[in-house]
Amino acid sequence: MLPSALSHCLRFLVSIFALFLSFPTMAAWELNMPKGVTPISETVYDLHMIIFYICVVIAVIVFGVMLWSIFYHRKSRGYKPANFHESTLVEVIWTVIPLIILIVMAIPATEGVFAMYNYDDSEVDIKVTGYQWKWRYEYINDDIDFFSTLTTTTEEIHNQQTKNKNYLLEVDNPIVVPIGKKIRFLLTSNDVIHSWWVPELAVKKDAIPGFINESWTLVKEPGIYRGQCAELCGKDHGFMPIVVEAVEQEQYDLWIQQKQEETALRLAQAAKEAAQTWDMDRLMASGKPLYEKNCLACHQANGEGLPPVFPALKNSPVIKGPISEHIQIILHGRSGTAMAAYAPQLSDSEVAALVTYERNAWGQNSNETVQPSDVTKLR
């Protein structure tokens, strides 16, 4: 009995040990805050290190005295207890010294706060809007407006596929910013509170529905900087990363131009598609990926949702009811619920495809088709 139990134990320990060893490639063992690539991130890093060293010194002194007492002032060594229990002098000393340390610390910290709060003279203004569970970026002066969502696959998340290097920190549309320019972020939210955080930029600001917060950065080095939502925002809080690509000015200008052309092209395409009449196969084929990207997180792959917060679509009153109401809900959302308005995110043909898909998928086969023109009328 015993030897077998022992060998089980040993095998367990060995396998635990092997687990530790099996991650050498992803081992980062990162211990400290990144120094980052912006003036603010460097200020923050320096403040962090100063206060850390102060803490270390205090800890060494306090624990030193304590350990000394623990080793030498113990009964087993025959140490006789002293009887002092008060000393105004030392108590004043150890009230005043920490106060002085705190004042010395407060000076650079105050400067840091003011530096962070100086939003003047920005050259690029980006409005960042948090959505459950993606980010929307609007370049205010350049008419660029896009959404940025996680690209890590469900298979990777559910361990059915090897996880790639940027697991959970990758998006379809990163935001691109020029280096050496002051960039101002205007943050808000469409639903609950989110928080936009990129550690290397030392930018973390809450995105609050109905209010606009400001923050700024000035990236010194080109590179790709990754961050995440930092405020619990519901089910997929862990799955709405941020990717910032900092590039040289010329590259940035090129990107702006490209993005604008893309937008123009997309609009033209959307207008063209909206004018066409779509057949069932085409609607269903484009509806499925759209559903997976926009609706699946809440309403689930089988259309049964996670009731009662995320209601089922399959055989629901909305699906069985008039098409126009169905379109309205997708376009304008449902106030007082988690259902967001998709009018800014989807074109008419996309909404048409989605509605058709939702009315025919999961064995419902209503045979109803919705045309982009139906959506245009309601937009």
Add this chain to the structure above:
Amino acid sequence: MNETTSISTKEVDTPTTEHHAHPTGISRWLYTTNHKDIGSLYLIFSFVMLFIGGGMAFMIRAELFQPGLQFIEPEFFNQMTTMHGLIMVFGVVMPAFVGLANWMVPLMIGAPDMALPRMNNWSFWIMPFAFSILLSTLFMEGGGPNFGWTFYAPLSTTYAPPSTTFFIFGVHLMGLSSIMGAINIITTILNMRAPGMTLMKMPMFVWTWLITAFLLIAVMPVLAGAVTMMLMDIHFGTSFFNAAGGGDPVLFQHIFWFFGHPEVYIMILPAFGVVSQIIPAFARKPLFGYKSMVYATASIAILSFIVWAHHMFTVGLPAVAELFFMYSTMLIAIPTGVKVFNWVSTMFRGSMTFEAPMLFSVAFVVLFTIGGLSGLMLSIAPADFQYHDTYFVVAHFHYVLVPGAIFGIMAAVYYWMPKWSGFMYNEPLAKLHFWLSFIGLNLTFFPMHFLGLAGMPRRIPDYALQFADFNMITSVGAFLFGTTQLLFLYIVIQCARGKGEPAPQRPWEGAEGLEWSIPSPAPLHTFDTPPKVD
């Protein structure tokens, strides 16, 4: 109608040590107005909740053992983090300290019982109902609360599961219980001290509880206000926290943290009191700077009302507000430092022994100081923009709550258990319990500092690959720490069942105070005639 059959005139006329008939079995506990029985009930309740809340921590750590989603889905993960927090705060730490106060405050001030014994009974018996309601939400449609123990609106209002209404009701009940408990403790301490025991002669544990009770009375109504406003927003069409209706989601955070910051001191001040009793006892030397300890505790309590927005440095406060809350928060380091320096000075040149209560107290001083120092780091507003809502914060508050509040409770249990049960606990096992807990908790919470600094946000069910190693260590530590508490349960049960050496009246050589002047186990009624304190 068998009225007054149980109270015969004979019993009333001839005074005995027992005042009235004692129901046995379940009635003894349901109807009890005895501070010792109610104290035991609170402690048992908190022990049960410790394992429920700990079970949730197990699920969280199992899911976070490796990257990817293995065991639980994100929506359930969020319910676990929320419930773990709520249960540990309201179901474990607070009731355990109220239990200790019930047992020990009357014994330490020479009072026969609490001032308001019937209300005492009610305060306790609300708790099981409050927590049954709270836990039952997990089985409701849409699941339990999933918005974090801080339940920020609008995630907890417009976007919350329907069970939130039950959560609100549960919080109301807990608040009711806490407020009544606090009123009882204040009344007892202010009115029922033995002749000669002036305020400045009270044991530190009594002092810290007096101050804690005032904090409770001040802030629990604020919490009740916050959840009532949520209730109104959810069901009655108001828009306190909804910008679309003219409200402000940030208002919720101000109200919540106006409650929340004093709340964290509610959880730690009684632990300060406990170690201030234990360290002098095992150092065989009086507490250093008793007066400054009292003043420091009071200062911490007062400061706790003007620091709340340091939990909100990233919500977009004006720069001046950032500075005010940064400075006021930094100030807290001073009275806290005084306390730590005083404990160390008490140990210095003492004649120390290291039985389990002392081990837990020494670890308390070391590890609470680590948590305090990371708190000082967090007070630096610009740096907090990086720390905020990361595992660095998780590490910080677990360092002050686990080796702080929980170790304080464990130290108290080992210290006073001989008085409660009349038997000594198993010392070698208790030492083993200490060392396994010590290793387990440091393994769990120390790497969280690194995770947070490296950029891992809190409250996420899955994480990027660079966080894998430390998360695995953390999970292993958590399993060790959690499992070790079964040993604690075993030790306590053995001691309560009388398996151990009979305890003398004063089992600790250096222990002082009225509680050691009565026999072990403490008889049901003590100090019928008040003792005289010089």
